Amino acid sequence: MHVQQPAQPSRIRVDLLTKEFPPEIYGGAGVHVAELAGELRALVDLEVRCFGAPRDTQHVTAYAEPELPGEQNPALRTLGVNVEMAAACAGADLVHSHTWYANGAGRLAQVLHGIPHVATTHSLEPLRPWKAEQLGGGYALSSLVERSALESTDALIAVSHGMRQDILRVYPDVDPDRVHVVHNGIDTRAYRPDHGTAALERHGVDPDRPIVLFVGRVTRQKGLPQLLRAAFTLDRRAQLVLCCGQPDTPEIAVETAALVDELRRGRDGVVRIDGMLDRTSLLQFLTHASVFVCPSLYEPMGIVNLEAMACGTAVVATATGGIPEVVADGETGLLVPIEQEQDGSGTPLDPQRFAADLAAAVNRLLADPDHAARLGAAGRRRAQKEFGWDVAAQRAHAVYRSVLERRPQVPTAPTS
Numbered sequence: 001m002h003v004q005q006p007a008q009p010s011r012i013r014v015d016l017l018t019k020e021f022p023p024e025i026y027g028g029a030g031v032h033v034a035e036l037a038g039e040l041r042a043l044v045d046l047e048v049r050c051f052g053a054p055r056d057t058q059h060v061t062a063y064a065e066p067e068l069p070g071e072q073n074p075a076l077r078t079l080g081v082n083v084e085m086a087a088a089c090a091g092a093d094l095v096h097s098h099t100w101y102a103n104g105a106g107r108l109a110q111v112l113h114g115i116p117h118v119a120t121t122h123s124l125e126p127l128r129p130w131k132a133e134q135l136g137g138g139y140a141l142s143s144l145v146e147r148s149a150l151e152s153t154d155a156l157i158a159v160s161h162g163m164r165q166d167i168l169r170v171y172p173d174v175d176p177d178r179v180h181v182v183h184n185g186i187d188t189r190a191y192r193p194d195h196g197t198a199a200l201e202r203h204g205v206d207p208d209r210p211i212v213l214f215v216g217r218v219t220r221q222k223g224l225p226q227l228l229r230a231a232f233t234l235d236r237r238a239q240l241v242l243c244c245g246q247p248d249t250p251e252i253a254v255e256t257a258a259l260v261d262e263l264r265r266g267r268d269g270v271v272r273i274d275g276m277l278d279r280t281s282l283l284q285f286l287t288h289a290s291v292f293v294c295p296s297l298y299e300p301m302g303i304v305n306l307e308a309m310a311c312g313t314a315v316v317a318t319a320t321g322g323i324p325e326v327v328a329d330g331e332t333g334l335l336v337p338i339e340q341e342q343d344g345s346g347t348p349l350d351p352q353r354f355a356a357d358l359a360a361a362v363n364r365l366l367a368d369p370d371h372a373a374r375l376g377a378a379g380r381r382r383a384q385k386e387f388g389w390d391v392a393a394q395r396a397h398a399v400y401r402s403v404l405e406r407r408p409q410v411p412t413a414p415t416s
């Protein structure tokens with residue numbers, strides 16, 4: 001007897017909208033999109049739309065920021081890209097945007113083409129008020145774009161439960177049932193210990209001396225000034241290696257440089273490396289680090305902590321945002337408590353205490369390398385077991401399906 005097999009769901013076309021995509025990546029959101037896209041291609045017909053120079057990868061289209069007359073705010077150029085992206089989404093079943101830079105394109109495509117818009121939140125503009133230093137009136141514009149887009153999405157994906165709580169607190173009009181948690185992932189085949197020393201030697205770092213490592217952008221969010229103040233009381237046997245991305249503003253660049261110079265006058269072994277490291281160099285630094293430190297004041301999840309864990313390195317991190325969902329206190333690293341201002345800045349209420357607690361946690365692991373090694377080994381096991389991009393893609397795909405199944409057909413807006 002012939003048994004009819006259940007019909008397989010048809011593949012859908014998803015347009016992934018993002019500012020960053022390889023090779024132009026400068027932050028965790030860009031890593032997230034690149035890794036997620038690689039896994040989603042097995043599940044959907046994927047078109048990636050990003051900012052920047054032309055790409056030669058199939059099904060990836062880049063859009064240059066338009067030239068505007070006069071000295072216009074950069075946020076306006078972002079909106080120009082959003083218009084082009086939205087127009088190109090004709091024929092998609094669903095659009096999925098990442099960060100405010102592309103949220104506007106998702107919202108426009110949703111209205112113009114009558115298709116669902118899903119957005120992943122990697123951070124929230126109202127919780128990054130220091131961006132006003134960087135963007136001026138553009139920060140008010142980015143906040144407006146984000147609010148309009150997120151409050152009207154068909155579904156929101158938060159990268160942690162902490163991020164979900166932030167969404168519902170900052171945007172109380174968002175229906176909690178529309179907010180899903182899909183953790184960031186890590187490819188533990190790509191991120192694994194690399195005991196080579198070429199990158200360390202190239203930058204003058206002694207592989208036989210303890211290393212305290214920071215990797216991140218020079219921005220208020222990442223807490224680098226707090227780490228530099230803590231570093232004055234770090235074990236003097238250790239080197240402090242700072243792998244710094246581009247500063248957000250000239251002001252924080254000057255502040256950071258002054259702190260580094262002051263620190264160097266009091267101790268040796270302070271190495272600052274500016275710019276994004278290539279993968280091999282990053283792996284070598286992460287592997288050789290005695291302690292990886294993440295002093296963030298605002299961190300919805302923090303992929304870089306997973307990268308360190310995947311390389312078998314113990315992590316000391318701030319107990320804020322989504323970090324406690326990644327770093328298991330006392331099992332894969334140490335969490336540093338923090339009491340913060342509730343004005344969105346995340347500023348420590350007691351900066352001296354936070355710096356002292358940060359230094360104490362790092363020094364504790366420097367003094368007991370066997371303990372640090374056990375935490376690092378447990379961190380790799382946790383990364384392998386609980387965080388994977390394949391799982392993240394499957395969960396995102398489930399969100400797409402649920403949205404498409406419950407969303408009524410919306411007529412496309414007339415074009416004339």
